[in-house]
Amino acid sequence: MPAMRIGTPVFFNNIPFEIEERQILREMRIPRKAFLKELDEPGLAKQIEEAIGEGYRLIQGKGVYRTLALTGIEEKRVLTHESRTLFVGEKMVKLLRYCDFATLLVATIGPDLENRVDALAKDEPAYSFFLERVGAWMADYMGIVIDRTIEKEVRRFGYGRTFRFGVGYGDWPLSTQKEVMELTQAHRIGVSLTESFIMVPRLSVSAVIGWERTLDVPDKKAFQTNDTADQQENEDDA
């Protein structure tokens, strides 16, 4: 059996990717269209197509995850060997109360696309917007790739996974971002924080996934994975 990778950050430096038109159109909130050729406006389709093409050239997907053993729960906080101040808030207790482990993840598309977006912002704001939307989806995509890897590891050891909970959502303070970055050594994938705890590159994601003892969870199906629930709950929290 493969060893559980507890305590050591696991890095991904070149995450392979595909930019799906369907997802980009979804990211741009254009409903009922799966492909650019379905758009009635060839000019718009061309700009989005160019942004996707540029995305392929500018995106470099990177990620890291680190699994921490949970040692107990106190009021409104879940404890680990490494920290008493990381998993704080009612939402965290609710998320991790049946968990033995929690995995922090950080993923990014790197700085190049974002720099290009910024460079274009003044003179080409529309194209800059399209390119930024491509980057926004792809940052999520990189997060999903790391999420899937964690999920496989969780299952291999007989656990179920919780949904992915973003840092700063609900009552999980954004200030814990600092500990997340330090514990995952996110600087090694090029992610840092502003003084307001915003990730740089902005097109990055950070989150936690719990390793749940599914047999202990009342009324929960074993091995439930539900990204929609994740998104919904995160959005509600926002």
Add this chain to the structure above:
Amino acid sequence: MKPILERLKNEILLLDGSMGALLQSRGLPSGYAPDLWNLERPQDIQQVHSEYVRAGSDIILTNTFGSSRLRLREYDAEGQIREINRAGVDLARRAARDQAFVAGDIGPSGTTIAPFGDLPFDDAIGIFYEQARILLESGVDLIAIETMFDIQEMRAALIGVREAVSGRIPVMALMTFNNDGITDSGSDPETAASVLEGFGVDIMGLNCSVGPEAMVPVVRRLGQTTSTFIAVEPNAGLPVHREGRTVYPANAEEVARFAPQFVEAGANIIGGCCGTTPEYIRLLSRMLKGTAPISRPSPSLLKISSRTHMTLVGPGVPFLIVGEKINPTGKKKFSEAIAAGQTDLIVAEARKEMEAGAHALDVNVGVPLVNEADMMAKALTAIQNVVQLPIVIDSSYASALEAGLKVYPGRALVNSVNAEDERLEEVLPIIKKYGAAVIGLVSGDDIPEMAVDRLKNAEKILKRALELGLSPRDLIFDTLALTVSAVQEASRQTLETIRLIKRELGLPTILGLSNVSFGLPARKLVHDNFLAMAIGAGLDAAICDPYDAVLHQTVAAVSVFVGRDPDCRIYIEKSEQWVAPEAGDTRKKDAGPQKPLTTVEAIRKAIIEGERESIASLVQKALAEGESPFVIFLDYMTPAIRHLGDLFGQRIKFIPHLIAGADTMKKGVEVLQPYLESDGPVEKKGTVVFATVKGDIHDIGKNICILMLRNFGYNVIDMGRNVPLETILEAAREHKAQIVALSALMTTTMMQMKLAIDTIAERHLPYKVMIGGAVVTTKFAEEIKADGYGKDVGAVVGLAEQLIQACMETQPPA
């Protein structure tokens, strides 16, 4: 005992089952390294081995799965690597006596391997080499590499292990596949088989992660792809976590009942992984006694693969089109980018070639004074992030070939080796080390005129390759297409060489196509026809221009005649794309003649449809036709953008449409501007100071709002992002603004908006404040007493108009 590979020809052999489950029942704490018990609790380890031997295991795995330097480091036991591995072998050997083979077990490193991960590829090779060397010296009968999730890590392990054992004992290599039949790194069974076969493993297969049911189809797919012996070790079902332990739910009978299916699918060795027990092995032993393995046909085709896909090359399968465009020869921009170490043009070309229908990509980054090895590694890393086609690594430098092969997580084809002794000795060992395939150029010191002499060169390359331990299936020969306008006979000899190599050596052939037409007009016509002749002669692949549509048509058509397209399916499918739209599309004809648009109508349409490339010329044309700039702006452009706004409000158009339309209008207005201002500056509707608040660095929404406002005649002062309040207020004062517009995307920064509103109120400043951003809501805007809230970009112009109106009412102009 008869050697293991001999026995496998006629027998199904049994591996052992789980070590961890049995050690846990003997008190191994959860999370503790079982390998440490080789020194701490040797009797327990030996007892487990003995139980499996008594149950009928023909092969037992040493308790060294996690005994690499890197894994032992996690338990501060790195310094005992030799003792732990040696003890592991000794204990297994004592239990095995002469009844079972002892396989030195090697597991994954526990980290990710470059270029995807952190551990440098050479370091990974060194780690596996070290453990394999100790296991070999301790007397194992074979090496078993197990539970590899990542094909790149398996490559590193195989290079290290092969170097350590130098062919003295067999090597077994087992990957781990998920329920969907794909490894964690995305390799399907055929891809894994092609890579493992390239390394010449003696036994390949799969273990761990899933139960037996999901493994049967993977074994079958391996069996259909390779004639190498296959081993399979299922888990006892999918695990659950119960009372602090990982528990595997399936019992011995439930797992063992799949054994006949494994044999029928092509397995030669069956054992168990997590959760399986000696009882399971005992059942297998009874069930499979006297069972012989099925015979599987020897593969005859060349296999190349990326990380995720395998492609066959040879007769009876689709002709292979290798894209030739990633090559700096004669391309100034491309060369400059490579010289600067940039990969963006390479990546763009790779995507374009894939979309044009290439089946594999030739990658050449040879630019004078550039470190080709570094650049090759960089280029291949970038390409494999976005294209999953097999790669042909093309360089004259062995160092560049090796650098490329290190980072490439599939079975690459190397371009190329020729029959010169020096080149053979330089390139072929690299091919062997990295499990690659190679193009053999049928040239030596020079290019022979006659086919028979070219064949001799091919034979020389093949002979040396076999001496170095390569297989004939590692080779494809380039029969050399020379310029027909210079030497017409040479092309006939090229075709004859294809036939000779096919007949005499039974090996595939490839051609670099483009040279053949050099110096002639209508070159595509020449080399497409030559390609048809070459395919007719038996050619299997060409390095060529994948953007040449006629080439694809030629390949599809010829393939029908040479047995590469059963039932003409590929041809029929592709031909649907070739039918001219005018001929097939009757809708346009039925619609009747459309009334042509006037220029100003075309301007309106361009804005609504976001046709920004045509707008400038349309506006210029309208001006040339005598239209008034004010009429163009007020009667056509402004209504067009307002109409787009209405469509947005009706949810017929969406934000991207609005943005594209606004952008198009902006480009049109840029043309009109000098005319509109010929009698002095046009009066603005109002002044807006727009900023993303302090602490926030998101500004894409703000930029789009500014674009909209400017189109509608507002003077907008863009303050940028992360702007302190005092700076915003100072700008508002300086520019005599009516509106301060604030944007925020974070819950943590939106309170800056309240601070601004409170400050403006306290100081009795005359500005209206409008706010927006992803986290801002109507409720929040009301709570902090904002003058206006824009839900999205579609609302911003209307909101500004309301606020300006309100300003006029409270502070009428003097």
